[in-house]
Amino acid sequence: MTLHAELHRHLGGSVVPRILWRYFRRHNDDLAEKFPQYADFEAFYTKPRNTLDEYLELHTMVEHVQTAETLPYFICRLMRGAYTFENLAYLELRYTPYLRTPEHLSQSERIEAMAMVVEIVGKASQLNEYPIVTSQILCMHSRLPYEVNKAIVDLAAQMPQYVCAVDLAGGDAHYRDRLDEFVGLYKYARSKGLKTTGHVYETADGCYPELLPYLMRIGHGIQIPLKYPELLSELASQKQCLEVCPTTYIKTGTLDDIRELKVVFERCFEAGVDIAICTDNAGLHNVRLPFEYENLLTLDIIDFRQLQACQRAAFRHAFAWPYSEPPAEMLTELLKPEPLSIGS
Numbered sequence: 001m002t003l004h005a006e007l008h009r010h011l012g013g014s015v016v017p018r019i020l021w022r023y024f025r026r027h028n029d030d031l032a033e034k035f036p037q038y039a040d041f042e043a044f045y046t047k048p049r050n051t052l053d054e055y056l057e058l059h060t061m062v063e064h065v066q067t068a069e070t071l072p073y074f075i076c077r078l079m080r081g082a083y084t085f086e087n088l089a090y091l092e093l094r095y096t097p098y099l100r101t102p103e104h105l106s107q108s109e110r111i112e113a114m115a116m117v118v119e120i121v122g123k124a125s126q127l128n129e130y131p132i133v134t135s136q137i138l139c140m141h142s143r144l145p146y147e148v149n150k151a152i153v154d155l156a157a158q159m160p161q162y163v164c165a166v167d168l169a170g171g172d173a174h175y176r177d178r179l180d181e182f183v184g185l186y187k188y189a190r191s192k193g194l195k196t197t198g199h200v201y202e203t204a205d206g207c208y209p210e211l212l213p214y215l216m217r218i219g220h221g222i223q224i225p226l227k228y229p230e231l232l233s234e235l236a237s238q239k240q241c242l243e244v245c246p247t248t249y250i251k252t253g254t255l256d257d258i259r260e261l262k263v264v265f266e267r268c269f270e271a272g273v274d275i276a277i278c279t280d281n282a283g284l285h286n287v288r289l290p291f292e293y294e295n296l297l298t299l300d301i302i303d304f305r306q307l308q309a310c311q312r313a314a315f316r317h318a319f320a321w322p323y324s325e326p327p328a329e330m331l332t333e334l335l336k337p338e339p340l341s342i343g344s
């Protein structure tokens with residue numbers, strides 16, 4: 001039986017449209033008035049955007065409803081769906097904790113409030129009924145000041161029971177003017193023993209070789225095999241893994257056709273660079289992880305052997321998977337039929 005590891009999922013984009021619409025209706029939100037019919041809301045919420053920036057604006061809409069009070073509600077539904085419909089055994093959930101704190105507070109008060117958010121997310125995602133190994137990745141954000149991003153790194157280091165790594169998000173075109181600052185923050189994170197990933201080489205405007213040495217995994221990174229394949233051998237020798245989220249590139253206008261990913265997989269396999277297939281924003285896309293795999297197979301972007309290699313790579317590169325092998329290996333012995341004894 002295949003059980004999946006999901007390495008790249010945003011808390012903001014993880015709410016499926018029906019749950020969000022019902023929430024808006026119950027709370028008489030403006031959006032419920034704008035979209036009295038569910039189908040219209042779903043069409044608005046999941047439609048492709050022209051650019052990554054436009055797409056990221058949708059996160060803002062969800063962030064403002066994900067408060068300390070409502071997070072347990074949304075996370076319970078996320079875990080329930082992930083367990084029941086996605087066969088997840090492992091989930092790393094990522095978000096920027098600062099953006100879940102009350103906006104009316106001062107910056108230092110909001111920094112102070114971040115630890116509570118991490119604890120709420122941590123407790124809400126550990127449910128006995130839906131046993132999935134979970135951990136959090138805290139995202140630094142390109143639109144937040146240095147002090148806040150540094151506090152996010154510090155918090156990640158202080159809460160290893162809930163947090164396994166740090167990330168950098170907010171649109172990869174926006175790092176350039178502050179590149180030294182982000183390099184410094186990643187160096188600082190590594191000095192604290194933190195694991196690292198980062199949204200880079202997602203779009204053609206987000207290619208920063210300066211950041212690569214500090215990343216253990218690369219969030220997206222598809223522009224490396226597409227435009228800079230000469231970097232792949234270094235990635236292979238550093239055992240860096242790409243977190244490829246196929247549906248995203250269509251929703252953000254980064255690729256016109258998902259088949260353009262065929263060369264991404266081909267070049268990475270050839271160079272020995274691992275790929276973990278992820279959803280990024282399963283709710284916003286209304287596409288669950290098993291379908292991401294199946295879709296790549298159906299469209300002949302990967303073959304079955306490559307699909308299995310990606311599934312195994314996801315567990316190998318998981319920052320907080322506590323076992324030496326994927327769960328399928330552990331279950332296989334249990335589920336194998338008993339050999340029939342002669343004469344029975």
Ligand SMILES: [Zn+2]
Nearest residue numbers: 010199219280
């Ligand atoms: Zn992402």
